[in-house]
Each structure stands twice: as structure tokens, then as C-alpha cells.
Amino acid sequence: MIKVENVTKKYGGYTAVNDISFEIKDGEIVRISRSKWCSEKLQQ
Numbered sequence: 001m002i003k004v005e006n007v008t009k010k011y012g013g014y015t016a017v018n019d020i021s022f023e024i025k026d027g028e029i030v031r032i033s034r035s036k037w038c039s040e041k042l043q044q
Contacts, residue, residue, distance in 0.1 A: 001025050 002024040009017040024030050 004023075005021045007017060007020050008015065
């Protein structure tokens with residue numbers, strides 16, 4: 001099992017992720033992807 005709690009990621013003054021928590025249990029398949037908007041915003 002993987003457990004992530006209270007993660008925040010900032011790029012300068014931009015908050016990309018704010019206080020996210022989740023669990024991935026044994027045997028689960030998870031895909032984490034970013035949106036096109038997010039990719040464009042982070043490249044500025």
C-alpha cells in the first residue's frame with residue numbers, strides 16, 4: 001500500500017497541488033495525469 005497525506009506543491013507563487021491525500025491499495029492500478037491547462041500554466 002502507498003499512502004500520501006497532506007501534500008502541497010508550489011511553483012513560485014502558483015500552488016499546483018494543495019493539501020492532497022490518497023491511498024493506493026495492493027493490486028490497484030492508478031493513473032495520475034495532468035491536464036493540458038496545468039501543463040501550459042506551469043510552462044509560463
